[in-house]
Amino acid sequence: MTGALADALIAASLLARSPAALGGLCLRGGGPARDVVLDALHNLLPDPTPFRRLPGHIDDDRLSGGTDIAASLAAGTVVLQRGLLQDVRGGVLVVPMAERLRSDIAGRVAQAMDDGQGFVLVLLDDGTEADERPPPALMERITFDLRLDSVRAADLAVVLPDRVEPLASPSLDQEVLKALATIAEALGVTSMRPLLQAAAAACAHAALAGRGSTEMADVEAAARLVLASRATRLPPDPEAPPPAPPEDEAQESESHDDPEDGESLPELPEDLLIEAARAAIPPDVLNLIASGRATRSAHGGGAGRRARSGLRGKSLGARPGMPGGGARLALVDTLRAAIPWQPLRQREPVPIGAGPIRFRRDDLRVRRFEERSATVTVFSVDASGSAALSRLAEAKGAVELILAQAYVKRSEVALVAFRGEGAELLLPPTRSLTRAKRALGALPGGGGTPLADGIAMARQVADAVAARGRTPMLVFLTDGSANIAADRSRGRARAQDDAQRAARALAAAGYDAVVIDISPRPRPEAARLAQAMRARYLPLPLADAKALKTAVSLVSTPERTPSRPGA
Amino acid sequence: MARFPFSAIVGQDEMKLALLIAAVDPAIGGVMVFGDRGTGKSTAARALAALLPPIMVMEGCRFGCAPDESSACPGQCSASKPVKRSVPFVDLPLGATEDRVLGSLDLERALRTGEKVFEPGLLARAHRGFLYIDEINLLEDHLVDLLLDVAASGENVVEREGLSVRHRARFVLIGSGNPEEGELRPQLLDRFGLSVEVRTPRAIDDRVEIMRRCAAHDADSIGFGARWAEEDGSILQQIARGQRKLARMDVPDAVLLDAAQLCSAVGVDGLRGELTLMRASRAYAALKAAKTVRREHLLHVAPLALRHRLRRDVLDESGSTARIERAIAEQFA
Structure with a gap:
């Protein structure tokens, strides 16, 4: 039996033991393994406990109850319907495809949990990308965030845990609380909620073992099951040299104003516990930390911010x-x-x-x-040698101006750069302009011009944006002189052909685009590129602030689209 | 379960101060709270609402009318008798629709009796209390506009679906959000009276204390409340005294001059900053039971009143609090 499934079953037992304090759990990946955990929960909870599924398309009336309008009109009298949130009281609410749950539904569910409606929330997370997570409002309110994607079919034959008769609540002593707080600090968990949940989990763990008070084994379980998945930094490793601090400004400033950090930790008796928690940090969280993207609330909005129709505007x-x-x-x-x-x-x-x-x-x-459907401006910046020599600094300036405009409109931006061998997504769509500016500032110049790659990457980003119901707007800053072909080989003619092909494909996809020519003297290549892309072409002569302004206003033209109900 | 007592909240001094100022002078125009999830923002706001003494409301009135307001009530509640009710605290869910916020045509009544009746929304429910909006930065702009409008005018005017209704909606608007996940437009920010930045306490001892108190509260909320009742009572007295004193509190010319100087030094556009700064100083002085407003009061609340109004270069990373403190140090050293 793998550790992941065993842990999930322990979590289910803890949850069944104190549902109100622990809130619920999130199961990421692992199809059949999730059913095993749900079965276990079924067994652990007293009969009959209602299990209800929350479909993503549920409407407000069905969720919270209210008048059934169509039935009322037909009958000529008021027909009321009960909401799902009332039906599930005292039971388990299962949310399939939780990573795509709309934020208004998530908001309702979160509010019901805060009001103590008394249900256990089980989020089934089918996301694959690191930022495809269930809405943060719900992730905050559940205790366990578990990964089941490593569970194999052979592991599924497990003995489901038995129901345990409730004991009196074990006492939580100061030492245990202090140990939990220290571990949370080492992992960079700043929010108080996980800490309170960890304390409740430790308590439930002691109760399951039949102990009257909590001890270090309970702390270890709580740290592994609750705190590890919420880590935003790696605890200092006493043996290895300290890892390079992530480039997150918020975290940096925090560790500055915290004199305890790093100095007293190695002497604490909690060392072993911290090590255990460190080993339990899931790989996707590790990747986030490594890329410096693990903010304390590093969950994308997922489908939540998708434009909705029929309700608002x-x-x-x-x-x-x-x-x-x-x-x-x-x-x-x-x-x-x-x-x-x-x-x-x-x-x-x-x-x-x-x-x-x-x-x-x-x-x-x-x-x-x-x-107004949210606009995402995707910048694709040519950082090759030819561009860098002449105008990269100015191009960066232009992007910053457009960013400032985007800030006023609260639209999102993404940043792709291409140089040398290929294109790279420097910044996935975000509203944080500070991050955009940092990514841009750190962009080095030099090397060949893989223009085709740059266009293809920008298109991928645009596709992802459009799939989430937002309007992508592409901005290319380039001199148009490609010299690296799509297959990474050198050669101007081939590269130009590939770039033209990529540009035509982009035009076929129907995205709005602007090509800003950053060569010192406007050249036919960039104009041809714009033509193939059916994009607006804008030469940017040397240090012309007015032209820059025009570029900014062109790029930030708002897109208004009438919404179609039911679309 | 009884609410968490206000005085039992560990740390969060700035947030508590802003809430107290808003309780003393609700006309201050709302509090914007910047900070992460899980920092106890909504706990503090809820605790304050629970702490305040009950208000008199006309029985059954869906608009929460006070006895002296019932003559103008669209629900015609003047026939009923006043009853005691706790101060309302309304939590606006993310993704709420305009209908739910403003109120809408009561479909039930329209279908059953053919009457055109207004079904009050969340704004009516929040009347004379608190309207708390978590993640206000993720709310649609048009809703934020609407909320700020009602908060400033104290009246909700509905002209839609063949309805024409106006009702009182005076409430303290508390918005919260994490600027890293997106920011409010500056125009909207400017309309908030005060703003605070909250962080979770970082010291291990504080965090242990929070866990201890929460566990104690979960285990026995009534008993826990009783242990803090005395301290809650003294805060309540402080608010009541502040409210009494506020009307007679005057602001000397010298302090007004200080306010104007400070605003121009930090580069705050518009009058709103100066007016709020003055109001906040008055309320703070009243809370402190001072005879008159002094410069120290002004300087103490200046970051709360001005922080979110600084003309801001988006790409400038130095914090606005630091800029205000620098200006204070230069001007009033």
């Missing part, structure tokens, strides 16, 4: 359609549609329970909204 009036699924009934317009037909309909036999007004399905009107 500026009202556009009503159109025929069925309410529900996010669309809201426009009552006045529905009445207006139904009234002219009343004399005719009154002649028909009276249906049972009909109200004074007879409605038909095609009278129903739903409201429509216009909303």
